Amino acid sequence: MKKLLISSFILLVLISSSFSQTKNKYQKFQDKKGLVFYYKYSHSNFLNKKSPLRLILKIENTNSYNVKVNFVVDYYWIAIISANSEKPRTYCIKANKNIKGRYHKLHFSPFEFTNEQMLSDDFFIELSGIEITKVDDCKKIKNE
8 A cells, every 4th residue: 555655646746747847848939040949938936826927038059159149029919019028138159059047037028918818829929130140259248
């Protein structure tokens, strides 16, 4: 009986962890000149599942050289641009590396939209004004 309880507990832990991982996986949505852009949604307060969602990006540099990238995040509701991240963001990404999440300030909070709107099929994001430049050294460029 004890072995059955332990086995059941381990099985439940494995199943719940696999559900949480698939829910929070990055999804590819755009690529340009060797940069691949991914996104996912996460609650702004990790412990509060009713907190507003925020957009988190991941940028992967598949080039063999460092790049600087500028872009603006556009939010579309029912195929009409409704909002954007306003000022362009600038990032430097080393060759064959990626940057992601809050540490690199790749999180955006489109508070104009409810969680239900952001998760609906009528809401989507796109990057505009993408400028990619080859650079020698990322230390000289500040990620904004």
